Amino acid sequence: MPYEALLRQAAGGDEERLAQMLAEVAAGAPAPYVAGFLLFRGHRFRIDRRAFITDPETSALVDVVLAEGDRLAATLGRSPCLVEFGVGAGSLAISVKLARPDWQLTGLDIDAGALTLARENASLHGVELRLIQSDFLSALPAGEAPDLIFGDPPWGGSEDLYDDERDERWYRQMPPHSAFPDDGGQTSVHDALIAATIARHWPTLLVLNYGVLPEAVIARSAGGLGDWRIAQPAPGISVLVGRAR
Numbered sequence: 001m002p003y004e005a006l007l008r009q010a011a012g013g014d015e016e017r018l019a020q021m022l023a024e025v026a027a028g029a030p031a032p033y034v035a036g037f038l039l040f041r042g043h044r045f046r047i048d049r050r051a052f053i054t055d056p057e058t059s060a061l062v063d064v065v066l067a068e069g070d071r072l073a074a075t076l077g078r079s080p081c082l083v084e085f086g087v088g089a090g091s092l093a094i095s096v097k098l099a100r101p102d103w104q105l106t107g108l109d110i111d112a113g114a115l116t117l118a119r120e121n122a123s124l125h126g127v128e129l130r131l132i133q134s135d136f137l138s139a140l141p142a143g144e145a146p147d148l149i150f151g152d153p154p155w156g157g158s159e160d161l162y163d164d165e166r167d168e169r170w171y172r173q174m175p176p177h178s179a180f181p182d183d184g185g186q187t188s189v190h191d192a193l194i195a196a197t198i199a200r201h202w203p204t205l206l207v208l209n210y211g212v213l214p215e216a217v218i219a220r221s222a223g224g225l226g227d228w229r230i231a232q233p234a235p236g237i238s239v240l241v242g243r244a245r
C-alpha cells in the first residue's frame with residue numbers, strides 16, 4: 001500500500017489530522033510509525049517506535065516458511081514447532097500462525113519493548129504465540145530443538161537497500177540492534193545464529209532472509225551448514241534454506 005494511502009486510512013477522513021501526518025512524514029518520520037499501524041499479507045499490525053517496521057518483501061520469506069513447514073509436517077506426521085528469531089512486532093510469526101493455526105510458534109527477541117508490542121499484536125489477532133526475551137538462542141532450553149527456525153535478522157548496511165525510499169535514515173530510526181548488524185558486518189547476526197544452531201547439534205531447518213545481499217555473501221555465511229540452498233521466492237530477495245546436520 002502506498003504510504004499516503006496508509007496515512008489516509010489512519011486519518012479516517014480527518015483532513016487536518018492527515019495534513020499533520022503528511023508533514024511528519026515529509027520531515028522524515030517513517031509513515032507506519034506516524035499511522036500507528038502497518039499492513040502485511042492483508043493483516044493489520046500495530047507498530048510504533050518500540051519495533052522494526054516489517055519490510056513488505058518479507059512476505060516472500062513467509063511463503064517459503066509455509067512451504068517448508070508443510071513439507072516438514074508431511075515428513076514428521078505432526079504439526080511442526082517453529083521459532084522466529086527476531087520476532088519484532090510479531091507480524092511474520094502471527095501471519096504464519098494465522099495461515100497454519102495448528103503449528104506451534106515461538107518468537108524470540110533481544111528487545112523487551114518489541115516483545116511487548118508483539119504480545120499486543122498476538123492478542124489483537126487472537127493467536128497463541130509464545131514470546132521469549134533471548135540473546136540469540138540463549139533462552140531456549142537446549143533439549144527443545146525446534147523443527148524450523150526462521151527470521152529476518154538484521155543484515156547489510158547503508159548500501160544494501162530494497163529501494164530508495166527506505167534509505168539508511170529510514171532504518172536508523174528503528175530500535176537499536178534491529179536494522180543493521182551492530183558490528184558493521186553484512187551477515188554477522190546470521191553467522192552467529194547459524195553457529196549457535198550448529199553448536200547445539202540441532203537438526204533444525206533454518207529459513208533466513210538475506211534480502212538483497214549477493215549470492216557469494218550468502219554462500220560464505222551458509223558455509224558451516226551441512227546442506228543448504230538459496231531460494232529466490234521473489235525478485236530482489238534471497239532466502240537461505242539449510243540444515244546444520
Ligand SMILES: C[S@@+](CC[C@H](N)C(=O)[O-])C[C@H]1O[C@@H](n2cnc3c(N)ncnc32)[C@H](O)[C@@H]1O
Nearest residue numbers: 052054086087088109110111135136154177178
Ligand atoms: C530486521 S528486524 C525484523 C523484525 C521482525 N521479524 C519483522 O520483520 O518485522 C530484526 C529483529 O531481530 C532482533 N535481534 C537483533 N539481534 C538479536 C539477538 N542477538 N537476539 C535476538 N533478537 C535479536 C531485533 O531486536 C529485531 O526485532
